[in-house]
């Protein structure tokens with residue numbers, strides 16, 4: 001079972017324009033700092049946060065309990081001009097978990113409701129024995145050589161976005177999520193997805209849009225260790241000159 005938490009800024013839309021629109025650069029700084037802050041706090045408990053839309057972030061939080069979530073909310077309230085609400089859900093696939101996490105929070109009121117503040121809505125938490133996280137670190141082959149060093153920066157960015165869209169479209173059908181994590185890298189919480197299914201998806205996208213990916217897969221009872229193993233899987237593929245498409249990393 002994988003546990004996911006939705007982290008949502010309370011009443012953010014109205015706040016950004018009250019009493020008059022706030023400088024965009026200031027909002028960007030707030031969002032970036034909040035993301036780094038929340039990431040640092042979840043990371044101490046081996047969680048992993050994805051910035052998603054910044055005002056809504058999704059995190060894999062196996063092993064992180066009610067008190068841990070509450071302490072993060074309190075710390076943010078004490079230091080920021082905004083507060084955050086959270087929803088927590090568990091499921092066999094990440095899609096299912098985030099869906100439940102979203103629903104339990106939605107039941108407590110809207111994101112732009114001034115009545116809803118600092119809600120912590122927990123549908124369920126994974127227990128130690130059932131805790132399982134599978135992560136795929138997916139990366140584009142040869143971005144530096146083919147694009148970064150040769151075409152305008154914006155064109156590379158556009159291409160990476162296109163790759164993301166295609167990957168998301170296929171992965172969501174299998175209950176897996178995909179997040180951009182910088183550069184040419186994506187992280188996919190993907191409990192329930194087999195290495196063969198992932199390989200088929202990568203090959204299909206290569207045929208469709210000519211972009212070739214590779215993926216390291218890691219498994220653990222928490223997000224941090226699963227993501228780290230996924231990184232090591234990617235390194236194994238690079239050492240073999242990218243001949244392999246998917247490598248499931250196993251500790252020897």
Ligand SMILES: Nc1nc2c(ncn2[C@@H]2O[C@H](COP(=O)(O)OP(=O)(O)OP(=O)(O)O)[C@@H](O)[C@H]2O)c(=O)[nH]1
Pocket residue numbers: 139140141142143144145181182183184185231238242
């Ligand atoms: N977030 C994150 N970003 C990374 C990671 N590795 C590389 N990057 C970023 O991705 C960019 C491209 O790096 P690579 O994917 O190693 O380079 P490449 O040219 O695509 O080469 P190959 O992937 O080995 O084919 C780097 O410049 C970094 O910005 C990682 O593990 N995590």
Ligand SMILES: [Mg+2]
Pocket residue numbers: 139140141142143184
């Ligand atoms: Mg790459």
